Amino acid sequence: MLSIIKSIALNGIEGFIIDVQVDVSGGIPCWEIVGLPDVSVKEAKERVKTAIKNSGFEFPSRKIVINLAPATIRKGGSNFDIPIAIAVLKACGKIMSFEYESTLFIGELGLDGAVNGVIGALPMCIEAKKRGFKRIIIPSQNELEAGIVEGIDVIAVKSLSQLIGFLNNQVTIFPSKFDLEDVLKCRNLYNVDFSEVKGQKNVKRAIEVAASGGHNCILIGSPGSGKTMIAKRIPTILPSLTFDESLEVTKIHSIAGNINENMPILVNRPFIAPHHTISQVSLVGGGANPKPGDISLANYGVLFLDELPEFDRNKLETLRGPLEDRKISISRLNYTVTYPCNFMLVASMNPCPCGYYGYGDKCKCSNNAIRRYLSKVSGPILDRIDIQVEVSGVDFECFTSDEIEESSYKIRKRVEKARAIQIERYKNEGIFSNSELTDRLIEKYCIIDGKCQKILELFVKKKGLSGRAYKRILKVARTIADMDCSEEIQEKHILEAMQYRNLDNKY
Numbered sequence: 004m005l006s007i008i009k010s011i012a013l014n015g016i017e018g019f020i021i022d023v024q025v026d027v028s029g030g031i032p033c034w035e036i037v038g039l040p041d042v043s044v045k046e047a048k049e050r051v052k053t054a055i056k057n058s059g060f061e062f063p064s065r066k067i068v069i070n071l072a073p074a075t076i077r078k079g080g081s082n083f084d085i086p087i088a089i090a091v092l093k094a095c096g097k098i099m100s101f102e103y104e105s106t107l108f109i110g111e112l113g114l115d116g117a118v119n120g121v122i123g124a125l126p127m128c129i130e131a132k133k134r135g136f137k138r139i140i141i142p143s144q145n146e147l148e149a150g151i152v153e154g155i156d157v158i159a160v161k162s163l164s165q166l167i168g169f170l171n172n173q174v175t176i177f178p179s180k181f182d183l184e185d186v187l188k189c190r191n192l193y194n195v196d197f198s199e200v201k202g203q204k205n206v207k208r209a210i211e212v213a214a215s216g217g218h219n220c221i222l223i224g225s226p227g228s229g230k231t232m233i234a235k236r237i238p239t240i241l242p243s244l245t246f247d248e249s250l251e252v253t254k255i256h257s258i259a260g261n262i263n264e265n266m267p268i269l270v271n272r273p274f275i276a277p278h279h280t281i282s283q284v285s286l287v288g289g290g291a292n293p294k295p296g297d298i299s300l301a302n303y304g305v306l307f308l309d310e311l312p313e314f315d316r317n318k319l320e321t322l323r324g325p326l327e328d329r330k331i332s333i334s335r336l337n338y339t340v341t342y343p344c345n346f347m348l349v350a351s352m353n354p355c356p357c358g359y360y361g362y363g364d365k366c367k368c369s370n371n372a373i374r375r376y377l378s379k380v381s382g383p384i385l386d387r388i389d390i391q392v393e394v395s396g397v398d399f400e401c402f403t404s405d406e407i408e409e410s411s412y413k414i415r416k417r418v419e420k421a422r423a424i425q426i427e428r429y430k431n432e433g434i435f436s437n438s439e440l441t442d443r444l445i446e447k448y449c450i451i452d453g454k455c456q457k458i459l460e461l462f463v464k465k466k467g468l469s470g471r472a473y474k475r476i477l478k479v480a481r482t483i484a485d486m487d488c489s490e491e492i493q494e495k496h497i498l499e500a501m502q503y504r505n506l507d508n509k510y
């Protein structure tokens with residue numbers, strides 16, 4: 004007899020509905036799985052067989068053929084154990100009629116019949132709801148993250164026997180209910196705040212400009228000047244995540260297996276700071292079953308590359324594409340996985356190998372050594388950074404003064420206002436912030452008058468800047484004008500934007 008159970012497979016963060024078809028017939032006892040399963044799915048056979056036996060059911064001693072359709076989609080992971088087990092039992096008439104058509108099944112089985120958690124339960128649930136399924140059966144370990152999705156009954160199960168009892172109407176399991184209010188209370192609760200950074204008015208202003216336009220930025224300064232401290236606080240002034248953005252962020256972390264009881268949904272912007280020794284795969288994603296890398300975990304948040312010149316040039320090169328496309332595709336033999344990586348890049352570096360160039364006469368680095376140091380980052384990354392900020396340490400008086408520094412909350416409110424202007428302006432352009440302006444859009448939205456044009460031309464010529472740098476100045480000036488609620492880009496906006504090309508000025 005043939006039975007069909009619905010399940011789901013993930014490709015990146017996208018879900019695909021899979022029909023688990025099982026045919027049990029007479030003949031020599033054997034079983035086979037077809038339909039592009041990977042090794043972990045093939046292993047389901049043994050787990051399912053033993054789990055069924057250990058749950059008190061007889062395992063059919065007949066010919067069993069399992070097909071995962073459509074065969075064109077690759078299936079990985081152990082989340083097909085449950086649908087396979089249920090399909091086998093259904094085919095043998097061990098479970099009664101149930102609304103199988105409108106129910107999705109996912110879950111791994113332990114040999115004892117326990118249902119174990121799976122990776123990516125959140126994106127699966129979101130997809131199930133999108134496809135109009137009435138309910139989804141999930142492992143109880145995934146209850147918190149899956150329960151976030153509204154408009155679908157999430158049924159969390161602990162064991163195969165409990166699930167069979169549920170399907171046979173002998174056991175009641177209420178759909179998981181998740182208290183969203185409770186979690187949303189943690190929105191914008193960070194354990195750091197900009198008010199802790201003393202002084203540094205200019206640096207804070209530059210960071211606010213970067214946050215307002217979503218511009219990538221680099222902090223350049225001597226050791227101990229506060230670069231890392233400031234970078235860590237950037238997510239706290241970015242606009243609050245909307246609920247949908249939160250889900251997008253959480254989906255990726257769900258696939259990476261980062262979701263736990265304390266953190267079922269990410270309500271704040273991620274801050275991801277990979278060490279310079281990080282492997283390429285961990286940075287951009289990959290592996291046999293391609294997992295998202297740090298650049299995707301930083302989606303909608305900040306990717307912080309501390310001590311940028313320490314990073315291998317090759318690693319930095321691989322960031323070029325993702326920085327432009329805001330997504331990364333990882334290709335395998337016969338399929339491709341795409342993950343979003345829409346992050347704000349924040350980098351830090353010292354001005355020279357010893358770190359003290361430009362600060363008194365402490366620096367003994369030769370010109371050549373400095374050039375070599377800078378050349379490590381210049382090509383691949385500097386080209387994609389709109390704002391360069393010089394950070395000099397604060398005077399001792401700053402630490403002892405009782406001046407109260409502005410809180411992240413206050414700065415964030417201004418940033419949100421500037422972003423709202425951009426969202427409105429670009430609503431038909433398919434972009435959200437000034438940092439995303441293409442050459443064509445720069446021509447359309449960054450118009451400056453003759454006088455500004457002259458000032459900019461002179462600056463670019465004197466510094467020998469590239470056309471790219473010129474366009475970056477225009478984009479940043481657009482942001483500064485937006486912060487000023489000015490539709491027109493004025494001279495003062497251009498002049499301020501020019502200041503954020505420190506690195507070009509200096510070397």
Ligand SMILES: Nc1ncnc2c1ncn2[C@@H]1O[C@H](COP(=O)(O)OP(=O)(O)OP(=O)(O)O)[C@@H](O)[C@H]1O
Pocket residue numbers: 199200201202203224225226227228229230231232233353396397
């Ligand atoms: N403006 C400031 N206000 C308050 N504390 C500061 C400030 N600047 C630096 N500090 C203090 O100095 C410490 C060192 O700063 P931080 O680690 O951010 O420096 P850095 O520029 O990243 O140095 P390095 O180049 O060595 O990594 C901070 O943890 C903080 O305690």
Ligand SMILES: [Mg+2]
Pocket residue numbers: 230231232309351
């Ligand atoms: Mg540091």
Ligand SMILES: [Zn+2]
Pocket residue numbers: 355356357358359360366367368
């Ligand atoms: Zn030096």
